Amino acid sequence: MITADYHVHSSFSSDSDTPMEAMVEKAISLGMDRICFTDHMDYDFPETYELTFQFDVDAYFDKLSRVAERYQHDIKVLKGIELGMMTHLGNRYHKLLSDYPFDFAIASIHLIDRLDPYYPEFWKNKSSKEGLSLYFSSILENIECFQDFDVFGHLDYIIRYAPDKGTGFSMEDYREILDRILKTILSYGKGIEVNTAGYKYGVHPNPHEDIIRRYLSLGGHILTIGSDGHKPEHFAYDFPRLETVLKNLGVKEYTVFEGRKPISLPLC
Numbered sequence: 001m002i003t004a005d006y007h008v009h010s011s012f013s014s015d016s017d018t019p020m021e022a023m024v025e026k027a028i029s030l031g032m033d034r035i036c037f038t039d040h041m042d043y044d045f046p047e048t049y050e051l052t053f054q055f056d057v058d059a060y061f062d063k064l065s066r067v068a069e070r071y072q073h074d075i076k077v078l079k080g081i082e083l084g085m086m087t088h089l090g091n092r093y094h095k096l097l098s099d100y101p102f103d104f105a106i107a108s109i110h111l112i113d114r115l116d117p118y119y120p121e122f123w124k125n126k127s128s129k130e131g132l133s134l135y136f137s138s139i140l141e142n143i144e145c146f147q148d149f150d151v152f153g154h155l156d157y158i159i160r161y162a163p164d165k166g167t168g169f170s171m172e173d174y175r176e177i178l179d180r181i182l183k184t185i186l187s188y189g190k191g192i193e194v195n196t197a198g199y200k201y202g203v204h205p206n207p208h209e210d211i212i213r214r215y216l217s218l219g220g221h222i223l224t225i226g227s228d229g230h231k232p233e234h235f236a237y238d239f240p241r242l243e244t245v246l247k248n249l250g251v252k253e254y255t256v257f258e259g260r261k262p263i264s265l266p267l268c
Ligand SMILES: [Zn+2]
Pocket: 082, 108, 110, 153, 154
């Protein structure tokens, strides 16, 4: 059983109004051992969007410490963050991660050419394949100049919002760029996350199992698991379903982080 959700949002994320306590209580009710909050920090998010995706880090640590202490006999509460990458932000994120004792840092891309692929505007005059190709190129560009993360988040998630909703996705169409991304992540000794939010959108977990398979075949072994839940009902979303997928891929362990150090846990 997967007993740790390592991608969880709370009201510190501008797209969630869930108190941390509600998420923790949901986790305890499901018999989980660990919950890692990874609230959104997207520096320089364009003001054209309503949401800011930034939070007060001192207040975040203060709240996390109090919540961790309150529930310490029932569950371990970890201090993570989801960083929204853009190539000019590396130094600022590096400083943030140096200044605070985070347990875990996810690097994600939520903007391509300053457009959020969640909204149709990004997809205007673009096929699914063109949008995905731009996105994968942006990942490579970003990770070539920023290494201070633990896992890369939801690697192919924009498929959820693509015009074809990922129905035409084949890893072969992007093999070269995906190989370069995976090999770069591996060269840093970093990992990838498997994010179950794709199931909510009727698509596969992110990344697609073919990409996970390729990551494993290249020697990758750091795999964290996260629901990306922004509400308690989405905490640990479809984890048993993912567990079956991972076992079928031959995965025997998954990874959690403490103090930015990986720890392997058995899948069964
Ligand atoms: Zn994200």
